Amino acid sequence: MEIKLAKHYGFCYGVERAIDIAEQHPNSATFGPLIHNKDEIARLKQDFNVGLVENFEEAKEYDTIIIRTHGITKDAYKKLKADGKKIINATCPFVTKPQQIVSQMSKEDYTIVIFGDKNHPEIKGVASFGEEGKVFTVLSEEELIGLPLGPKVATVAQTTRKPHEFKKIVAALSVRVAELRVFNTICNATFENQDATRELASECDITIVVGGKNSSNNKQLYSIAKSICPDSYHIENESEVKKEWFENKECCGVSAGASTPDWIIQKVVKRIKELVG
Amino acid sequence: MEIKLAKHYGFCYGVERAIDIAEQHPNSATFGPLIHNKDEIARLKQDFNVGLVENFEEAKEYDTIIIRTHGITKDAYKKLKADGKKIINATCPFVTKPQQIVSQMSKEDYTIVIFGDKNHPEIKGVASFGEEGKVFTVLSEEELIGLPLGPKVATVAQTTRKPHEFKKIVAALSVRVAELRVFNTICNATFENQDATRELASECDITIVVGGKNSSNNKQLYSIAKSICPDSYHIENESEVKKEWFENKECCGVSAGASTPDWIIQKVVKRIKELVG
Numbered sequence: 442m443e444i445k446l447a448k449h450y451g452f453c454y455g456v457e458r459a460i461d462i463a464e465q466h467p468n469s470a471t472f473g474p475l476i477h478n479k480d481e482i483a484r485l486k487q488d489f490n491v492g493l494v495e496n497f498e499e500a501k502e503y504d505t506i507i508i509r510t511h512g513i514t515k516d517a518y519k520k521l522k523a524d525g526k527k528i529i530n531a532t533c534p535f536v537t538k539p540q541q542i543v544s545q546m547s548k549e550d551y552t553i554v555i556f557g558d559k560n561h562p563e564i565k566g567v568a569s570f571g572e573e574g575k576v577f578t579v580l581s582e583e584e585l586i587g588l589p590l591g592p593k594v595a596t597v598a599q600t601t602r603k604p605h606e607f608k609k610i611v612a613a614l615s616v617r618v619a620e621l622r623v624f625n626t627i628c629n630a631t632f633e634n635q636d637a638t639r640e641l642a643s644e645c646d647i648t649i650v651v652g653g654k655n656s657s658n659n660k661q662l663y664s665i666a667k668s669i670c671p672d673s674y675h676i677e678n679e680s681e682v683k684k685e686w687f688e689n690k691e692c693c694g695v696s697a698g699a700s701t702p703d704w705i706i707q708k709v710v711k712r713i714k715e716l717v718g
Numbered sequence: 719m720e721i722k723l724a725k726h727y728g729f730c731y732g733v734e735r736a737i738d739i740a741e742q743h744p745n746s747a748t749f750g751p752l753i754h755n756k757d758e759i760a761r762l763k764q765d766f767n768v769g770l771v772e773n774f775e776e777a778k779e780y781d782t783i784i785i786r787t788h789g790i791t792k793d794a795y796k797k798l799k800a801d802g803k804k805i806i807n808a809t810c811p812f813v814t815k816p817q818q819i820v821s822q823m824s825k826e827d828y829t830i831v832i833f834g835d836k837n838h839p840e841i842k843g844v845a846s847f848g849e850e851g852k853v854f855t856v857l858s859e860e861e862l863i864g865l866p867l868g869p870k871v872a873t874v875a876q877t878t879r880k881p882h883e884f885k886k887i888v889a890a891l892s893v894r895v896a897e898l899r900v901f902n903t904i905c906n907a908t909f910e911n912q913d914a915t916r917e918l919a920s921e922c923d924i925t926i927v928v929g930g931k932n933s934s935n936n937k938q939l940y941s942i943a944k945s946i947c948p949d950s951y952h953i954e955n956e957s958e959v960k961k962e963w964f965e966n967k968e969c970c971g972v973s974a975g976a977s978t979p980d981w982i983i984q985k986v987v988k989r990i991k992e993l994v995g
Contacts, residue, residue, distance in 0.1 A: 604893040611892040612885035615900045621888075623898035 442717045443692045444710055445645060449637040451706060453630035453699035455533025459510040460702070462531040463491045469505035469529065470494045472521065473562060476510055476700040477656035480678055484702075497524065505529060512536045512566035536563055539597040539626040544570040546595035551622060554579060554590070556610045557599030564599055582613045592619040600628040601658065630699055631658060638662045638696040642669035645694035647686055650675045651709050652701035659698035666696065678705050679712035687717050719994050720969045721987055722922060726914040728983060730907035730976035732810025736787040737979070739808040740768045746782035746806065747771045749798065750839060753787055753977040754933035757955055761979075774801065782806060789813045789843035813840055816874040816903040821847040823872035828899060831856060831867070833887045834876030841876055859890045869896040877905040878935065907976055908935060915939045915973040919946035922971035924963055927952045928986050929978035936975035943973065955982050956989035964994050 452460075456476050463475055463485050470492035474482055485491040491507070494500045497520055505527040508518070512532040521528055532540075543553050553571040557564040559578040568576045577588050594614055598607045604627055614621050642648045648666040652659035654677055663675035672690070676682060687693065693713060697706050729737075733753050740752055740762050747769035751759055762768040768784070771777045774797055782804045785795070789809040798805055809817075820830050830848040834841040836855040845853045854865050871891055875884045881904055891898050919925045925943040929936035931954055940952035949967070953959060964970065970990060974983050 608889035608892055611898075611900075612889040615885055615888040616881040616902055616904070619902060621900040621902070623888075623892045623900060625893055625896060625898070627893070 447637040447641040447696035449633040451697045459531035470503040471507040473509045478653045478700045481702045511563040514569035535628045539567045540570045547571040551593045551595040552591045554596040594618045595622040597626045641694040642666040645692040647690045648673040648694040651697040679708040684716045724914040724918040724973035726910040728974045736808035747780040748784040750786045755930040755977045758979045788840040791846035812905045816844045817847045824848040828870045828872040829868045831873040871895045872899040874901045874903045918971035919943040922969040925950040925971040929975040956985040961993045
């Protein structure tokens with residue numbers, strides 16, 4: 442049986458950079474999970490003694506705090522500073538950008554419309570850079586109805602959103618306000634992995650998506666794979682691979698989301714080889 | 719037979735303003751037709767000796783030149799200035815606005831996309847305020863394909879375009895460039911007249927649209943009326959009204975585009991009353 446890797450898979454630029462930063466700061470802690478992959482977080486703890494804190498209380502035990510790839514709110518940043526922490530910023534540059542845009546546009550008196558999920562840490566962070574009461578987060582055109590937008594609006598998108606959905610928000614805003622500033626802050630990395638998984642699933646009779654099950658990124662890859670190749674599986678690591686999956690199969694595709702480290706993917710590939718003999 | 723006027727009809731703000739300006743400057747000439755209505759232009763000539771010149775050669779005979787409601791190009795303006803003319807600017811403020819936006823955005827290094835007809839005098843004027851080679855005028859999404867837009871784009875619309883078509887251009891641009899500035903420069907006056915004509919045509923069994931036949935504004939009103947009320951007519955003035963149109967009719971609707979003066983509409987109404995007795 443052939444084992445085939447997707448043309449694009451695994452770590453995006455921002456995740457790779459965040460892990461490099463974490464490895465360079467042993468004995469620190471990340472404020473919230475650095476990335477959506479608990480195996481990688483365990484490795485950073487074991488090999489570099491990089492801990493994980495979930496709140497300011499827990500942060501008290503550390504001198505150095507690393508900001509996660511998704512970023513944190515402006516207030517959380519200020520509080521950590523006030524608590525005397527040394528702050529290492531591992532926020533993905535593609536997330537820092539909408540934060541800066543929201544900050545600047547708010548100063549220039551634009552109302553902010555964020556296309557994204559208001560409960561996602563990235564968006565909580567981005568929204569916090571605007572002026573309270575003048576930032577609105579929406580996922581659909583319908584949610585724009587009745588919002589007190591004013592004549593000048595600036596809009597950004599969550600980095601992982603789909604461009605064709607962002608277009609709908611932009612179109613609706615464009616004829617509603619006198620001036621609209623559109624910053625396309627969607628990151629292509631997600632789509633490169635998605636396109637490659639689509640291609641891979643069409644070429645194989647079994648497809649395995651590797652990565653954290655709490656990552657929406659991996660869930661999307663799995664849903665794409667499954668829709669094309671019915672024998673698709675979403676696993677977190679090699680321990681979940683089952684021998685019976687490969688009976689009578691000719692080609693096994695392997696893909697992984699932006700938060701899945703290469704070493705886990707390699708272990709999965711090794712395990713498949715062992716099982717198919 | 720009842721004669722009913724549309725709830726909105728005739729002069730828009732910009733046209734009314736331009737005519738006021740012309741009346742205040744007798745013995746001058748407009749550079750190009752002040753508005754798209756030859757009867758009104760004839761009246762201005764007769765009552766106020768406001769002439770009409772089509773080029774710089776013809777302009778030589780006048781000390782004072784009035785800029786038409788649609789505006790002129792930046793170069794034409796400079797040339798008239800250089801020729802020592804006193805310039806009276808009757809450009810509609812809703813047209814001046816996109817001119818200023820294009821000028822400012824060009825200075826800030828944005829590529830300009832104008833949604834409009836490149837052969838329309840308004841758009842020739844607006845486009846001239848941008849930097850040569852960095853202004854593109856399109857009427858459809860397809861025309862955007864292959865344009866060297868660069869990362870920063872600003873877009874404006876011809877004042878008389880339809881918002882739902884502008885939205886399509888904006889949506890396409892929004893995910894193609896890093897930053898897009900959208901200025902909704904569409905003027906509502908056209909749509910107020912259109913909506914009112916739609917309502918009128920549905921209430922009457924004959925509809926008459928009054929106004930210059932070279933005005934796209936009037937053509938649109940006529941097309942709307944005709945689609946609802948089959949016995950619709952487009953006339954320039956009262957001389958075209960025919961008695962037989964009103965046989966067995968109960969209600970005659972009268973509407974007019976943004977460049978049709980009230981005195982022509984009143985003459986049409988008077989003529990209808992004479993004919994139906």
